[in-house]
Amino acid sequence: xxxRKYNSINDVTSGVSAGYGVQFYNAAGFNNYxxxxxxxxxxxxxxxxxxxxxxxxxxxxxxxxxxxxxxMLIGLKISYQQMKEKNSATRISSSGERLKKSLIFQ
Numbered sequence: 001x002x003x004r005k006y007n008s009i010n011d012v013t014s015g016v017s018a019g020y021g022v023q024f025y026n027a028a029g030f031n032n033y034x035x036x037x038x039x040x041x042x043x044x045x046x047x048x049x050x051x052x053x054x055x056x057x058x059x060x061x062x063x064x065x066x067x068x069x070x071x072m073l074i075g076l077k078i079s080y081q082q083m084k085e086k087n088s089a090t091r092i093s094s095s096g097e098r099l100k101k102s103l104i105f106q
Contacts (some may be wrong), residue, residue, distance in 0.1 A: 016060045027052040049089035057083030
């Protein structure tokens with residue numbers, strides 16, 4: 001017969017964390033669209049749209065509960081993370097109106 005030995009729960013802890021980060025990524029298809037957009041409006045552009053590839057973001061987290069049982073660490077973590085990048089281009093319409101286009105990659 002198999003017997004199990006249970007020890008008491010030790011060191012119950014909890015806590016919070018937060019951070020800010022930079023993530024580099026490859027957005028080839030999206031950047032192809034931006035390249036075509038910049039070429040199409042090259043003659044009327046005041047500012048060209050930059051390519052995407054660097055996201056900025058933040059993360060918040062919490063260790064809801066964390067404890068040691070025997071020689072194992074058991075815990076429940078909850079977190080939320082968001083990364084995004086926003087680029088804009090400005091051009092002048094044929095009537096002299098200033099037009100701004102923004103794209104967000106999230």
